[in-house]
Amino acid sequence: MRKKYKEQLPLMGHTTDHPHAVEMKLIDKILEKTSIIYEMALQDLTREVKNKETGANGMSAEQVVKAAIIKQSRGFSYGDLAFHIVDSGCYRKFMKIGFADKGFGPSALCANIKALSPETWEAINRVIIAYTNETKVERGRKVRIDCTVVPSDIHKPFDSTLLWDSVRVLTRLLKNAKDLFPDAGIIVKDHTKRAKRRMLGVMNAKGKKAREKQYKDLLFITGKTAGYVQRASSILEKLFPSVHAVRMVQELNHYIDLAQKVIDQTQRRVLQGESVPASEKVVSIFEPHTDIIIKDNRDTCYGHKICLTGGPSNLILDCEILEGNPADVTLVEQMLENQKMIYDKYPSKVSLDGGFASADNLELTKGTMKIKDVCFAKKRGLNEEDMCKSSWIYKNLRNFRAGIESGISWLKRCFGLARCTWKTFESFKSYVWASIVSANLLTLARKQVA
Numbered sequence: 001m002r003k004k005y006k007e008q009l010p011l012m013g014h015t016t017d018h019p020h021a022v023e024m025k026l027i028d029k030i031l032e033k034t035s036i037i038y039e040m041a042l043q044d045l046t047r048e049v050k051n052k053e054t055g056a057n058g059m060s061a062e063q064v065v066k067a068a069i070i071k072q073s074r075g076f077s078y079g080d081l082a083f084h085i086v087d088s089g090c091y092r093k094f095m096k097i098g099f100a101d102k103g104f105g106p107s108a109l110c111a112n113i114k115a116l117s118p119e120t121w122e123a124i125n126r127v128i129i130a131y132t133n134e135t136k137v138e139r140g141r142k143v144r145i146d147c148t149v150v151p152s153d154i155h156k157p158f159d160s161t162l163l164w165d166s167v168r169v170l171t172r173l174l175k176n177a178k179d180l181f182p183d184a185g186i187i188v189k190d191h192t193k194r195a196k197r198r199m200l201g202v203m204n205a206k207g208k209k210a211r212e213k214q215y216k217d218l219l220f221i222t223g224k225t226a227g228y229v230q231r232a233s234s235i236l237e238k239l240f241p242s243v244h245a246v247r248m249v250q251e252l253n254h255y256i257d258l259a260q261k262v263i264d265q266t267q268r269r270v271l272q273g274e275s276v277p278a279s280e281k282v283v284s285i286f287e288p289h290t291d292i293i294i295k296d297n298r299d300t301c302y303g304h305k306i307c308l309t310g311g312p313s314n315l316i317l318d319c320e321i322l323e324g325n326p327a328d329v330t331l332v333e334q335m336l337e338n339q340k341m342i343y344d345k346y347p348s349k350v351s352l353d354g355g356f357a358s359a360d361n362l363e364l365t366k367g368t369m370k371i372k373d374v375c376f377a378k379k380r381g382l383n384e385e386d387m388c389k390s391s392w393i394y395k396n397l398r399n400f401r402a403g404i405e406s407g408i409s410w411l412k413r414c415f416g417l418a419r420c421t422w423k424t425f426e427s428f429k430s431y432v433w434a435s436i437v438s439a440n441l442l443t444l445a446r447k448q449v450a
Contacts, residue, residue: 019449021090026445027069028094031062034131037124038062044116059104063095064112065124067104070094071113072415072438078106113434118321118426121433128440129317129342137447138313140343144351144404145310145335147328148412150432151303152290153421157283159266160202160215163222165285166259167195170229173255177232177248181240186232191221215270219263226259258285279324289425293325303420306432307331309339310404314443316411316436317342321429328355333364336371346371351401354378362386377401415439 031037042061059067070091071081085091086103097103104112132138155161171192178186198218205211233252236245261282268274278292283302293301305325309318318338320331332352340346346369357376365374366386373388375397388394412418415435422431 016090018090022449023442023445024090024094026448027441028066030128030131030441030444031065034127037065037127040120040123040127041065041116044120045112047115059108059112060096063097063104064116066095067109068113068116068434069438069441071109072435073442075414075416078110081109082106114422114427114430116430116434118429118433121430121437122319125316125319125433125437125440126342128437128444129315132313132315132444133343137444138311138315138317140311140317140339141347142349142351142400143309143311143317143339143347144401145307145332145356146353146401146404146408147305147307147331147355148408148417149293149295149301149303149305150417150428151301151419152284152287152428153419153423154284154287154290154302157281157302158203159262159270160199160218162262162282162285163218163266164195164199166222166255166262167225168192169255169285170225170252170259173248173252174225174229174232177236177252180244180248181236184232184235184239186235187228189225189228191225195221195225212270215266219266222259222263226256226263229256255285258282258288287423289323289428291324304425304428307335308404308408309335310407312400313447314403314407315440316407319432319436321432323425328353329358329361332356332361336365336369349373349375349397351375351397352377353401354380357382373397375401411435411439 038061041064045061045064067081067085070076070085071078074084076084082103082105085095085097092098129138129140133140171188171190174186174188175190178184178188195218198214198221201214202211202218205214229252233249233256236249236252262285265276265281269276278294281292282288283290283292289304290302291304293303293305295301305322307320307322307328308316311317318335320334320338322331336346336350348371350365350371350373352375354377357378357380359382362374362376362382365371373393375387375394376382377398379387384391384394388397408417415438417432417435420428420431422428
């Protein structure tokens with residue numbers, strides 16, 4: 001039977017007074033004061049459980065949340081996380097695992113941590129922010145807002161490599177289908193070696209004509225492989241109505257659709273010379289949710305744009321994980337409405353990056369929301385007197401805004417936001433929120449140490 005938390009602390013050894021051990025102890029105390037977090041996690045962990053009073057004693061909700069915090073704070077893989085939880089006395093005590101307990105395997109840790117939804121992680125962060133408001137650590141009266149990009153775990157998307165990915169994945173699935181259903185009469189023809197040669201030929205071609213010749217054959221191979229898979233999907237759909245066949249057909253159709261999109265965008269771009277809009281492109285068949293984000297017309301990133309709100313305490317008060325590449329100027333209202341939802345009122349002072357600046361946003365914040373001082377880091381034709389009461393306040397808020405850059409850098413260097421390694425868009429959002437929650441808890445712990 002899964003439980004919310006350990007009812008009794010098992011026999012433990014003496015722990016060290018190392019600064020990291022002290023931080024983990026303080027994080028544990030914060031979590032004890034906000035124990036509703038475990039109730040939220042328990043709802044996710046038991047969502048598909050029919051009888052919650054029976055079953056094996058798996059990880060408690062408390063242990064799942066704490067394992068995720070350790071993982072994001074230390075950058076461990078699931079294998080390393082399983083080892084360090086058992087090996088470290090500090091982590092054993094934090095996780096409430098006694099000497100007689102064997103700990104948890106990598107697959108169990110992965111399954112339980114991934115079971116927590118992004119909505120739950122966001123709610124957990126709201127609970128922590130409410131706690132900081134009660135303890136007067138962060139009152140939300142002065143905020144700074146900025147955007148950054150969190151990359152997906154994909155290779156750089158060239159059309160040739162996407163076609164090669166499509167061929168090898170479709171061929172692998174075709175072989176799996178033949179092995180699972182040997183009597184279905186599925187035909188398997190492996191063109192992966194030829195496709196790889198053509199992909200390398202495209203990468204090493206010395207002229208446009210030579211590159212197009214390689215592309216045409218690679219497109220032909222990809223289309224032919226997709227045809228084999230389409231026929232196999234039709235056979236399985238008609239002859240095998242089992243659950244395994246239905247799942248196999250769904251997976252085959254999913255990758256067929258992606259392969260067809262890659263073929264279409266390659267034909268349009270390479271053979272027809274058409275400029276394909278970013279919204280119509282597939283940049284990965286493994287992470288198709290990935291967006292193309294162009295920063296300041298110079299850097300191109302592949303992932304998702306996130307918008308963060310921070311306060312003087314260096315806590316991340318709020319986060320919006322966006323689809324597509326909306327302009328910063330369109331995000332001001334949503335971010336400030338979120339602040340009103342969290343604190344029941346708008347902040348009195350707001351500092352934003354220059355990309356958010358517009359006359360409409362100034363009118364919205366000063367006129368409609370009645371915010372006293374609003375600073376856009378780049379004026380973009382706006383007057384300091386219209387934004388703030390004085391030039392001194394404007395410069396003070398502009399300097400204050402720069403502090404969120406260090407917070408973003410800290411999240412990327414120490415909490416994994418330099419690259420999201422979890423698959424699917426839902427897991428991407430969970431990963432981002434887990435990192436933010438871990439960073440906020442560590443920030444609170446260090447404030448108590450100081």
